[in-house]
Amino acid sequence: MAPQNLSTFCLLLLYLIGAVMAGRDFYKILGVPRSASIKDIKKAYRKLALQLHPDRNPDDPQAQEKFQDLGAAYEVLSDSEKRKQYDTYGEEGLKDGHQSSHGDIFSHFFGDFGFMFGGTPRQQDRNIPRGSDIIVDLEVTLEEVYAGNFVEVVRNKPVARQAPGKRKCNCRQEMRTTQLGPGRFQMTQEVVCDECPNVKLVNEERTLEVEIEPGVRDGMEYPFIGEGEPHVDGEPGDLRFRIKVVKHRIFERRGDDLYTNVTVSLVEALVGFEMDITHLDGHKGLCSDLLTKGLCSELLNTFIGAEYLSERTQMPNAYCARRLWSPYSSCQNKELRERQSPLTPTRACNRHQGHTEEQPIVEGLPLGKRERKISVIFLGSHTTNSMNHGVPAARLISSNDKDSSSDGGSDNVP
Amino acid sequence: MRGASRGGVAGTLLALLLALSVRSGGASKASAGLVTCGSVLKLLNTHHKVRLHSHDIKYGSGSGQQSVTGVEASDDANSYWRIRGGSEGGCPRGLPVRCGQAEVSAFGEDGEGDDLDLWTVRCSGQHWEREASVRFQHVGTSVFLSVTGEQYGNPIRGQHEVHGMSSANAHNTWKAMEGIFIKPGADLSMGHDEL
Numbered sequence: 001m002a003p004q005n006l007s008t009f010c011l012l013l014l015y016l017i018g019a020v021m022a023g024r025d026f027y028k029i030l031g032v033p034r035s036a037s038i039k040d041i042k043k044a045y046r047k048l049a050l051q052l053h054p055d056r057n058p059d060d061p062q063a064q065e066k067f068q069d070l071g072a073a074y075e076v077l078s079d080s081e082k083r084k085q086y087d088t089y090g091e092e093g094l095k096d097g098h099q100s101s102h103g104d105i106f107s108h109f110f111g112d113f114g115f116m117f118g119g120t121p122r123q124q125d126r127n128i129p130r131g132s133d134i135i136v137d138l139e140v141t142l143e144e145v146y147a148g149n150f151v152e153v154v155r156n157k158p159v160a161r162q163a164p165g166k167r168k169c170n171c172r173q174e175m176r177t178t179q180l181g182p183g184r185f186q187m188t189q190e191v192v193c194d195e196c197p198n199v200k201l202v203n204e205e206r207t208l209e210v211e212i213e214p215g216v217r218d219g220m221e222y223p224f225i226g227e228g229e230p231h232v233d234g235e236p237g238d239l240r241f242r243i244k245v246v247k248h249r250i251f252e253r254r255g256d257d258l259y260t261n262v263t264v265s266l267v268e269a270l271v272g273f274e275m276d277i278t279h280l281d282g283h284k285g286l287c288s289d290l291l292t293k294g295l296c297s298e299l300l301n302t303f304i305g306a307e308y309l310s311e312r313t314q315m316p317n318a319y320c321a322r323r324l325w326s327p328y329s330s331c332q333n334k335e336l337r338e339r340q341s342p343l344t345p346t347r348a349c350n351r352h353q354g355h356t357e358e359q360p361i362v363e364g365l366p367l368g369k370r371e372r373k374i375s376v377i378f379l380g381s382h383t384t385n386s387m388n389h390g391v392p393a394a395r396l397i398s399s400n401d402k403d404s405s406s407d408g409g410s411d412n413v414p
Numbered sequence: 415m416r417g418a419s420r421g422g423v424a425g426t427l428l429a430l431l432l433a434l435s436v437r438s439g440g441a442s443k444a445s446a447g448l449v450t451c452g453s454v455l456k457l458l459n460t461h462h463k464v465r466l467h468s469h470d471i472k473y474g475s476g477s478g479q480q481s482v483t484g485v486e487a488s489d490d491a492n493s494y495w496r497i498r499g500g501s502e503g504g505c506p507r508g509l510p511v512r513c514g515q516a517e518v519s520a521f522g523e524d525g526e527g528d529d530l531d532l533w534t535v536r537c538s539g540q541h542w543e544r545e546a547s548v549r550f551q552h553v554g555t556s557v558f559l560s561v562t563g564e565q566y567g568n569p570i571r572g573q574h575e576v577h578g579m580s581s582a583n584a585h586n587t588w589k590a591m592e593g594i595f596i597k598p599g600a601d602l603s604m605g606h607d608e609l
Contacts, residue, residue, distance in 0.1 A: 151596060
C-alpha cells in the first residue's frame, strides 16, 4: 500500500511540475490572437492594466499575480526577439528570465504613480507643493484617429535624488523682536529656514507610450502622472498630451460622420454615376448616384473603429447621399419627376417651387457650367431604429441646410 | 574650424576628414537620439550653462512681448520650446530635424508666430542629434542666438541676457537637454492625395 501511495504521489507531483513548467499563455492573458500586431498588444495591455491593477482590486487576493502575469505577457510579446522565442519554445524556452519590474511597464503607459490611485483625487493634500504641469500638443492624422495608434515618446526629465548633506528648505519670513535696552525693542524681519535632506536634480530618461484611441476628439488630453516638472520640496507635476487633429486633404469629420466632396459632370449628376472612393484605411468603396440605383451598392465601414462601433449599433451602415441640385425644377418637369426613384422625398420639390421652368436652380454656379459639386456623406450608424433592415433609407440634404441632415427619410422607404 | 584658422594643409585636411566622417556616420546612425518635429525641449547654452527661457514681462513701457532670457535652473517649466516647421507645414510629427532646416520657436500669440520667428538649425551632419551642439540662426537677420554673459537685475535678478550675435562662436552653441522627444516615426500614415 505504501509504494502505491508513493507512486500516485510522485505522478501527481510530476503532473503539477509539468503544468507549472508548461508556462503561461501570454496571448490569452492579453486577450489577443497569435497574429496580433504590436499596436494591438499595446492597446490590450493598456486596457487591462487599468482594470487589473492591484490598487484597483483590493479585495482580490490574486490581483497581484494577475497583474504580474499581464506585465510578463507584455514584456515578452512586445519585444520581437522574445516573442519569437516564446512562439517557438513557450515560456520555459525564454533565454533570460523577465526580471524587469512590472510597475516599470505600467509607468510607460500612465506615468509615475508613486501613490495609490483609483478614487483618491490627486490634489487632495494641498499642502504638498507640486511641480508644474506640462501640456504638449500632439499632432495626429485622421487616419490615426480612424484606426488608432501608439506614439513612442522619450521623456528626459530632472528627478530629485538624495544627495549627501543637508539643505535649507521651507524658507519663510519671520518677525523677530530684539531688546535694545530697557523698554526699547526692535522688530526685524528674518528669513528662517528648516533643514531637509539634501537633494540634487539628476536627468533621467524613460520611454512613454501615448495611445491615440480610435475616434478620439480634437483637444482631448492624455495625462501621464508625475512626468511633469519636479518640485524639490514636493511632488512632480503631470505631463499631458493634447490631441490636435491635422486637417485632412480629402475627408472632414463632423461628429462621427465623414464628409467629402466629389466633383462630377452635369451629365453624371442627372443620369447617375459610379465611382471608387478610397477610405481612410485604404480600402475602396463604390458609390452610386441615387437617381439610378437608389442606394449604395456596397456597404462602407463607418467612421469609428470596429470596436467602438459594436458598442453603438448592431448593424453598420453607410449611405451615399447627394444634394438634389437639378437645372430644372423637378416638380414642373413631369418626365423627370417620373424618372425619380421613390426614395427621393418630395420635400426638395417644395423648396424649389418658387422658380419658373426656365430658370435653372443652381446655387452660385454660372449657367452653362459643366461641373457640379456633390457632397457625398458617409453617415454614422445612428439611424438604425427608424429603418427596415436591409433597406437603408436615403438621407437627402437640401441645398439650403448648412450642416447635418434633414430629418429622416424613413417614411419614404418603399 | 580651429585647424583652418591656424593654417597648414594638415590641419585643413584633418578638419575635412572629420567633417566627412561625421556626415557619413550621421546617415547610418541609429535614429534614437534625434530631435524630431513636434518635440518639446529645453536648450542649454553650453558655454554659459544657462537654459533658454521665456516669460511675460513688459520692457519698461515697451511692447509687452514675452521676455527671453537664460536661466540656471533645470526645473523651470517656462524653459520648454516646441519644434515646429515653417508655415508650409513640412514638419510632420516624428520627422527628424535636418541640419539647415528652419524651425519655429514658441513665439507669438498662442504659439503662432510669423516669418520673423523662423530660426535655422545649424549643425554638422545630416540631422539634429540630441547630444550635439548646434546653433540657431535667425532667418530674417542671420544673427545667431547667443548669451552675452550679462545678467539682469530686478525683477528678474540672476537671469541672463540673450541676444543675437552676427558671428558664430562659443557664446551661441546650444544643446538639447530635458524634454519630451517624439521618437522618429517609421509608420507615419501619410494618407492619400486623391479619392
